[in-house]
Amino acid sequence: MNAALKNIEAALTEHYGWSSSPALREKIGAAVEVKAERLRVAPEEYCRLAASSFSEMLALVEEVSLGETWFFREPHQFDYLRDVIFPSLIESGVERPRIWSAACSTGEEAYSLAIAFEQFVPSYPQAQAEVFATDVRNRALMDASQARYKEDSLREVSPQTLGRYFERGTNSTGGPDGTHVVIADVRRRVTFRRVNLLERAYWKSIPNRFDLIVCSNLLTFLSNTAARQMVTNLTNSLREGGYLMVAPGEESLVVFPQLTHAKEQLSFFQKPG
Secondary structure (H helix, E strand, O other), rough: OOOHHHHHHHOOOOOOHHHHOOOHHHHHHHHHHHHHHHHOOOOOHHHHHHHHHHHHHHHHHHHHHOOOOHHHOHHHHHHHHHHHHHHHHHHHOOOOOOOEEEOOOHHHHHHHHHHHHHHHHOOOOOOOOEEEEEOOOOHHHHHHHOEEEHHHHHOOOOOHHHHEEEEEEOOOOOOEEEEEEHHHHHHEEEEEEOOOOHHHHHOOOOOEEEEEEOOOOOOOOOOHHHHHHHHHHHHEEEEEEEEEEOOOOOOOHOOOOOOEOOOOOOOOEEOOO
């Protein structure tokens, strides 16, 4: 099956920019096994089918998760947002910051950004943020729009935050089902949309649009060429004075002369303005 998987990897690199890393290869192989069993064909046959069919390639992508996510992942980054980035934006005259969670998966990051801004707002009651969240997987976006999460996704959420910004989920009989649902006031600030970030046409509509872009745990899965182009596109989508946040460990992948490091947090970059 190795040769057949290489064809799949080549197609995923072409359409989605994914790199051919061992970790990603393992995830793709597992997704291929699931899809082949569902269609009752051999994995090799499924690889040939998916590599030659755009719709089946998209169906395969739906099965591939690039990693686990949870609310307030990397808490120190969210502290920096509340303490430094959000005040900086408001004090520069941006009363309605536009925030983009570029690879939002099942929505934990996007809602975390909206909640973090709400926690910051008491110092600036006139400020309101809009959070735009995108992902390539329809299934992930459907889960995100439902805003219902199990305990594993809430591991970094304090009891105070849980009580203020979440409601207990209920089953069909009205009893608790072990989940928590993001409250409506937060949900209405977040807009989800399916986007393949490798499609050039998408970037033409958003130059200089965002005050903060969060692109965490995506660059590391991209080929070198795709990662460089992604950083360029993200930078061009920032307003002057706007910020780019990446995951710790991805800083070395952000190579662009227009961006400067934030002094206290190396995973934050600013576009001069």
